[in-house]
């Protein structure tokens with residue numbers, strides 16, 4: 001049986017407290033009024049400043065709450081960083097690690113991502129581990145090979161379907177309005193699923209999300225691809241109606 005989908009909104013560096021609270025409430029109301037309810041789990045990943053203030057509302061509505069990054073160490077002299085345990089302490093359930101914006105803008109290596117994912121697991125958070133190829137890597141014809149190598153080098157020990165989610169995000173599709181073809185998504189998710197075999201607990205049950213320009217207009221098609229078990233949504237997660245429309249495609 002395919003895993004229950006997860007639709008996670010990555011707000012990136014957007015939203016004031018008032019805006020974020022309004023968005024979560026709008027989603028909560030939409031969920032309360034929906035019949036039937038969307039057949040998916042829903043999570044939001046706001047900036048660090050909004051995590052604690054939105055924690056209670058997310059809990060009330062049954063939404064997961066995720067940080068967008070964490071440090072690999074549990075504590076210490078790391079000015080500006082936040083430990084996974086601190087996220088768990090204020091009610092987070094998830095944390096994104098290895099997003100391509102962290103990998104490129106903060107030069108995070110696979111080893112860094114693996115250490116962060118391990119810290120997330122140690123803090124009993126679900127790690128949303130991101131992988132994806134650049135456009136030139138896609139053009140090289142070796143996208144699957146490259147992404148699988150990135151995944152295997154970033155996988156923490158002890159990952160299972162219960163504590164980790166993979167998010168495949170082609171770098172060239174993020175915020176561009178471009179998406180891979182259904183065949184490309186299917187091939188990549190199949191390759192990721194195969195690579196998980198023997199490397200994680202319950203590989204068939206591990207969710208593999210697609211991310212990169214997911215919108216209400218393309219969500220149904222992308223989410224119906226085999227081995228696509230949800231979405232990591234950026235821009236469209238900032239508009240409650242759009243994010244809700246994406247969640248609602250999970251029937």
Ligand SMILES: O=C[C@H](O)COP(=O)(O)O
Pocket residue numbers: 010099169173174175176177211212213214232233234235236
């Ligand atoms: O984490 C989310 C992704 O980077 C996708 O962003 P996007 O939906 O704005 O393309």
